[in-house]
Amino acid sequence: MLLLQVDIALIIEKLIIISVILMGSLGIAMYATWGERKVAAIMQDRLGPNRAGPMGLLQPLADGLKLFFKEEIIPDRSTRFIFILGPCLAMLTALMTSAVVPWGPDYIAPSGRTITFQVADINIGILFVFGVVSLGVYGVMLGGWASNNKFSLLSSIRAASQAISYELAMGISLIALIMMSGSLSLRDIVAQQHGFWDGNWFSWYVFKQPVGFIIFLTCAFAELNRAPFDLPECESELNMGYHQEYSSMKLGFYLFAEYINLFISSAIIVTLYFGGYNFPFMDQVATATGPLLFSIICILVLISKAVGMVLFFMFVRWTLPRFRYDQLMKLGWKGLIPLALANMLVTGMLVLWVFKS
Amino acid sequence: MPVYSTHYLFLSLLLFSIGIMGALMRRNAIIIFMCIELMLNSVNLLLVAFSKMYVDINAQLFVFFIMVVAAAEVAVGLAVIVMMYRKVHSVDINILNRLKH
Amino acid sequence: MNLYDTLFWFFSAVAVGCALGVILSRNPVNSVLFLVGTFLAISGHYFIMNAQFLAIVNIVVYTGAIMVLFLFVIMLMNLNADVEPQKGQLIQVAGVISGGVLFLVLIAAIHKASPMPIDKQSIDIGLINNLGKVLFKEYVLPFEISSVLFLSAMIGAVVIGKKEPALPAEGEAQ
Known part of the structure; x- marks a missing residue:
């Protein structure tokens, strides 16, 4: 009977964490759309949205309402079921990755319960992220194909080849990181980056794996279909690409999924390379504050790092011009994959011969 | 009704037979190829079940190698199908009976 | 009926249903989607048998790479139900019968196999x-x-x- 009670408490705790993470990701994604428009406006010397609410802060709500009330159009010659399945898959895969991100250190409640701020600590966390990312392309492909439109079809073919090409370099760059960490669990990887300085060198993996980080970041741009790699939806050639035929909330799902993906990928990049919830002098802060306050500070640190990463993605989008398609493929196959292989080889040799642990 | 190894045996056989049926029924080369993948997967499932049954890790490595070979096979096979489509503008395997004449 | 058995029957039903969908649907894209469903169900089987690495590799390799390639090729050729080559009724029936007979023969060969428990403890x-x-x-x-x-x-x-x-x-x- 005791076992059953503990189980129910655990389930309730996990349900609360899941719903908080989902709501938080949705909220941050909502304001990411506002942020993107503001960033674009600042970089182009405009004002950006400033009518709905103070500084246009209610703009995402207005956009959402507008999308809700728009007429829903399903093209006549489209494949109806797959047409609806596309945005659903995009949203699902965007949200699934958040399950393995450790959002904060364990909090030991006064009652003795340990609360982990992570939905599931699976020992193959990175592979799980990788699996979900590889499923993410289905939403774009199916939506583009089912629209029965030449531009959408071209866009989905582009999305597929881009995603497959850049997944390889992404995986190889991650292997170098895994060789250093010796664990696939995101929780262990974050724990290894404790603090900021581990006595000899910075403890964050971005300082131990700079090349791997750059490769991973570039591939993340490509996997997220963000500029400069936003070829599946480039406005000038394919006018909106795969979501050209979509309207109403189905379009909203695609756009929203993109921003959720952006936030969660930023959280994963931060977790892997920028120490997750760790920050300099965290031990001193931990002793100075209570455990609950410390956990909250850690979560806020992770979220602010992730938001910083999102801002970086936005700055890049409004700074760099779009690649041409053959340039994209050349960069992926002839640039990033050999570089990632060399990085993996050098890391392996260093781990084996120099930094024997 | 607890699950025994025979359940996995039957499930795997069923999937394998469905794969065979598909390969015999369809004329689209891509679908036939997909049915072959289905058969490979049913064998993988059985191997993993056996590895759990005998607590033996080797069977899981076999599955790993089967996946490797399947991936290589798909790369070449799809290239062949694309070339065939370029030549005859169809994926119907019945058109490929030129060796008969 | 514990959780393991429930999940076993659920994943088995999904796998067999989707496998039937692969061979019965006329549109090749639907076939690909059904096959993805089958692979996900098989991955679910691996998960409940605690073969986590194989489960996730199955998802990454099969659904994430191989099936995307299939879908890519089908989209590139623009295949749909209208151009799907159809065999005559007779050959289809013959295919079903021969597959079924193979199934029966294999079942007859193994139906006396003694059921061994699947070891759930060796995690x-x-x-x-x-x-x-x-x-x-x-x-x-x-x-x-x-x-x-x-x-x-x-x-x-x-x-x-x-x-x-x-x-x-x-x-x-x-």
Whole structure:
């Protein structure tokens, strides 16, 4: 009977964490759309949205309402079921990755319960992220194909080849990181980056794996279909690409999924390379504050790092011009994959011969 | 009704037979190829079940190698199908009976 | 009926249903989606048998790479239900019968196999570090050879897919 009670408490705790993470990701994604428009406006010397609410802060709500009330159009010659399945898959895969991100250190409640701020600590966390990312392309492909439109079809073919090409370099760059960490669990990887300085060198993996980080970041741009790699939806050639035929909330799902993906990928990049919830002098802060306050500070640190990463993605989008398609493929196959292989080889040799642990 | 190894045996056989049926029924080369993948997967499932049954890790490595070979096979096979489509503008395997004449 | 058994029956039903969908649906894209469903169900089987590494590799390799390639090729050729080649009724019935007979023969061959319990206690057998140790100690040579196989398959695919310059460029695939 005791076992059953503990189980129910655990389930309730996990349900609360899941719903908080989902709501938080949705909220941050909502304001990411506002942020993107503001960033674009600042970089182009405009004002950006400033009518709905103070500084246009209610703009995402207005956009959402507008999308809700728009007429829903399903093209006549489209494949109806797959047409609806596309945005659903995009949203699902965007949200699934958040399950393995450790959002904060364990909090030991006064009652003795340990609360982990992570939905599931699976020992193959990175592979799980990788699996979900590889499923993410289905939403774009199916939506583009089912629209029965030449531009959408071209866009989905582009999305597929881009995603497959850049997944390889992404995986190889991650292997170098895994060789250093010796664990696939995101929780262990974050724990290894404790603090900021581990006595000899910075403890964050971005300082131990700079090349791997750059490769991973570039591939993340490509996997997220963000500029400069936003070829599946480039406005000038394919006018909106795969979501050209979509309207109403189905379009909203695609756009929203993109921003959720952006936030969660930023959280994963931060977790892997920028120490997750760790920050300099965290031990001193931990002793100075209570455990609950410390956990909250850690979560806020992770979220602010992730938001910083999102801002970086936005700055890049409004700074760099779009690649041409053959340039994209050349960069992926002839640039990033050999570089990632060399990085993996050098890391392996260093781990084996120099930094024997 | 607890699950025994025979359940996995039957499930795997069923999937394998469905794969065979598909390969015999369809004329689209891509679908036939997909049915072959289905058969490979049913064998993988059985191997993993056996590895759990005998607590033996080797069977899981076999599955790993089967996946490797399947991936290589798909790369070449799809290239062949694309070339065939370029030549005859169809994926119907019945058109490929030129060796008969 | 505990959780393991419930999940077993659920994943089995999904796998068999989706496998039937693969061979029965007329639209090739639907077939691909059904096959993805089958692979996900098989991955679910791996998960409940605690072969986590294989489960996730199955998802990454099969649904994430191989099926995307299939979908890519189908989209490139723009295949749909209208151009789907159909066999005559007789051949379809013959295919079903021969597949069914094969199933029956195999069942008859193994139906006396004594049911052995699936060991749910050995949780560590499918974990990645145990698999890795065996893979890189006992199976190092096959592993290296399989990497050579991959490389040759890649080169082979590129060579096959290369356009022959001598032929007149009649209608691209798209």
